[in-house]
Amino acid sequence: MRIAVDAMGGDNAPSEIVKGCIVAAKEFSDITLVLYGKEELIRQEGIEEFKNIEIVHTDEKILSEDDPVRSIRRKKEASMVKAAVSVKKGENDALFSAGNTGALLAAGTLLIGRAKGVDRPGLLATFPSLSDGDTVFHMIDVGANADSKPLNINQYATLGSLYSKRVHGKQAPTVGLLNNGTEENKGSMLTKEAYQLLEKNPEINFIGNVEAREILNGAADVIVTDGFTGNAVLKTIEGTAISMMGLLKDSIYNNGMKAKIGGLLLKDSLKNMKDLLDYSKHGGAVLFGLKAPVIKTHGSATEEPVYYTIRQIRDMLQSHVLEELIDYFEHNEEQMP
Structure with missing residues (x-):
């Protein structure tokens, strides 16, 4: 190789x-x-x-x-x-x-x-699931195509499922469509049309719409979306993780001796939390x-x-x-x- x-x-x-x-x-x-x-x-x-x-x-x-x-x-x-x-x-x-x-x-x-x-390759990124630190989920597209068609999102679902099966050993990876609600009729024209294609795709295990607040909790093994939305979510996750660790660090160092002692006692736990939030340990984004x-x-x-x-x-x-x-x-x- x-x-x-x-x-x-x-x-x-x-x-x-x-x-x-x-x-x-x-x-x-x-x-x-x-x-x-x-x-x-x-x-x-x-x-x-x-x-x-x-x-x-x-x-x-x-x-x-x-x-x-x-x-x-x-x-x-x-x-x-x-x-x-x-x-x-x-x-x-x-x-x-x-x-x-x-x-x-x-x-x-x-x-x-x-x-x-x-039709159009998509960027696939891998993230840790916060509900189970030993598992991961994939999101595609996270920035290759700002404007996507329903066909692209449907193909991303097939691509992501194949990747999850072969690289991470998932037998029947679940696929969720990123949307602003879980109901079938929610979303833009793009997501509504993509939903119809995903439902008919025999190569995937489609579970319906998934809200952004649920993706880090392992709502699906593969999350599909357009590149503009996916990139915004990717950067939000990254920025939130950095901000959270910064807030914790400031709280420990700027609130007196008790906070510093507490921080010392929680050192190992905080390191585990930092490692869990660090999605770079799962590799880079694949142009699939x-x-x-x-x-x-x-x-x-x-x-x-x-x-x-x-x-x-x-x-x-x-x-x-x-x-x-x-x-x-x-x-x-x-x-x-």
């Missing part, structure tokens, strides 16, 4: 990207990590002893402020572009980046290409519906999230979920628009 890594993507690149790769290379001898970026900067992190880390030198990188499509077309020598091309050619099996999200979506769609029958795995982690990712994302990619490749997805859509022409 060979994973192409955009070593220059993200706020902390290449240092934290390379550090995370080193941790993964130590643990997983069955993967080869191919790092695309400035060779002299990558080598500064001490990769010489790892036979399963390779470097492909690049002089360019795509910046966060770059126009996504234009940068993919003009910066042919950029680390993200060369990594994507290597996957298209079959030299590597998957693409991983912490860089410009729009550019990565463009690279995946324009360079690697959509799987036959998939392409001919090869493309995975995006947070732009501010450090060593630990990088490691977890590589572990996630390895699990994906081992599960052969993508091959099953491609086979399903190729043999179900009615799924095509």
Whole structure:
């Protein structure tokens, strides 16, 4: 298994990207990590002893402020572009980046290409269920498409169910449609039409509408929505988790000795709570519906999230979920628009 890594993507690149790769290379001898970026900067992190880390030198990188499509077309020598091309050619099996999200979506769609029958790829993110810290749920789309059609949401349900079955071992994962109420007639024209398609989809275990306040409590194994709504929910969850931990920290440090003693006694419990709220430990967001795995982690990712994302990619490749997805859509022409 060979994973192409955009070593220059993200706020902390290449240092934290390379550090995370080193941790993964130590643990997983069955993967080869191919790092695309400035060779002299990558080598500064001490990769010489790892036979399963390779470097492909690049002089360019795509910046966060770059126009996504234009940068993919003009910066042919950029680390993200060369990594994507290597996957298209079959030299590597998957693409991983912490860089410009729009550019990565463009690279995946324009360079690697959509799987036959998939109208629009969607971003799938994995979250811990707060009702049971040992289980997770998936939400798709969390930002690939601001404007979606009912067909897209229906396809996301099939994609998400396949991922949950093959990567996380769910036998019959439940699928819920994110909406502003649980009644069938609730929502916008988009969600009402999507509901009708989801009800008729024989490949999923559809349980109806799910409200946003219930998703973290494990209301469904797969939550489907349009990319605009999904991205807003993703950032709300992320912001709420950060704010909660900040409020707890302030309450402990700014309310006298009793609060500090209480905080010390609760230290282990608070750490468990922080770990539970940290969805980055479940890997990055998968751009699902392409001919090869493309995975995006947070732009501010450090060593630990990088490691977890590589572990996630390895699990994906081992599960052969993508091959099953491609086979399903190729043999179900009615799924095509």
